[in-house]
Every structure is written in structure tokens, then in C-alpha cells.
Amino acid sequence: MxxxxxxxxxxxxxxxxxxxxxxxxxxxxxxxxxQISLEGTVGYTFITVAVVVLFIEMFKSGDVTxxxxxxxxxxxxxxVILASGLLTYLYFVTxxxxxxxxxxxFAIILAxxxxxxxxxxxxxxxxxxxxx
Numbered sequence: 326m327x328x329x330x331x332x333x334x335x336x337x338x339x340x341x342x343x344x345x346x347x348x349x350x351x352x353x354x355x356x357x358x359x360q361i362s363l364e365g366t367v368g369y370t371f372i373t374v375a376v377v378v379l380f381i382e383m384f385k386s387g388d389v390t391x392x393x394x395x396x397x398x399x400x401x402x403x404x405v406i407l408a409s410g411l412l413t414y415l416y417f418v419t420x421x422x423x424x425x426x427x428x429x430x431f432a433i434i435l436a437x438x439x440x441x442x443x444x445x446x447x448x449x450x451x452x453x454x455x456x457x
Contacts, residue, residue, distance in 0.1 A: 341385050341393065344400035345378045346437050349430050350407045357415070363426035371426055375433045386441035387448045394445050401438040408434045 352371055356363055363371060386397060408431050415421050423431075 340381060341388060344396075344404070345381050345385075346400060346404040346434055347407075348378055349375050349434060350404055350411065353408075353411055353427065353430055357411070363424050368424070368426040372429055375430055379433050379437055382437045382441060383444055386444040388445075394442075397441060397445070401441060404434050405438050 349371075352374065355361070356367070356371075361367060382397075385393075388394075412423060412427070412431060415423050415427065
């Protein structure tokens with residue numbers, strides 16, 4: 326009797342292991358720490374990176390193993406907490422108004438936290454041939 330083993334490796338495995346939304350938080354933290362204005366090219370680069378990260382996270386949420394789903398949820402909740410903390414810090418501690426670019430980053434983080442569980446659930450239903 327023959328046995329078939331399917332393994333994946335390389336780039337796809339590396340993509341699924343990285344919590345990509347932390348790059349958005351990191352970008353905002355570095356910009357705040359180094360006093361870099363998000364206006365102009367830096368802001369548009371940030372939006373581009375954030376949209377690419379959102380697509381990568383949506384791609385990752387198609388993997389429906391229980392561990393990957395729980396890790397994805399953990400990182401989504403953690404990034405929402407960190408983004409809320411950064412927003413609170415900007416507004417109440419430094420007295421700055423968050424810019425348009427901050428709000429776009431926060432919206433993408435919330436979209437990730439809300440849409441990825443739905444995508445995982447939809448993928449699981451499709452894989453189990455549930456009609457609907």
C-alpha cells in the first residue's frame with residue numbers, strides 16, 4: 326500500500342507564521358518615536374503596506390487548523406489592544422490629534438480582527454461541504 330505525504334514549506338509556511346498586523350503597529354510606533362510625520366510619501370507608503378498586510382492576513386485566514394485559527398485570533402485581539410493603546414496615548418498623553426493615516430491603520434487593524442474569523446469560518450464550511 327502506498328502512502329502519500331503532502332507537506333508545504335518555504336515561503337507559504339513563513340507567511341503563515343508571522344503576525345503581519347504587528348508591522349502596522351510597529352510602523353506607527355516607529356513614526357511616533359522618531360517624530361516622523363505621516364504626511365506625504367511616508368503616509369502613502371504606510372497605507373500601501375497596510376493594505377498588503379491586510380491581504381496577507383486574509384490569505385492566512387484561509388488555513389482552518391485549530392491552532393492557526395486560535396493564534397490568528399490571539400494576534401488579532403492583541404493588535405486591537407495595542408492599536409487602542411496607541412490611539413489613547415496619542416490623544417490623551419501627547420495631546421495630538423490622530424491623523425488620517427493613523428485612522429486608516431486602525432481601520433485596517435479592526436477590519437483584520439473582524440473579517441478574518443468570518444473568512445476562516447466560510448473556508449471551514451466550504452471544506453466540509455456544508456450547503457449554504
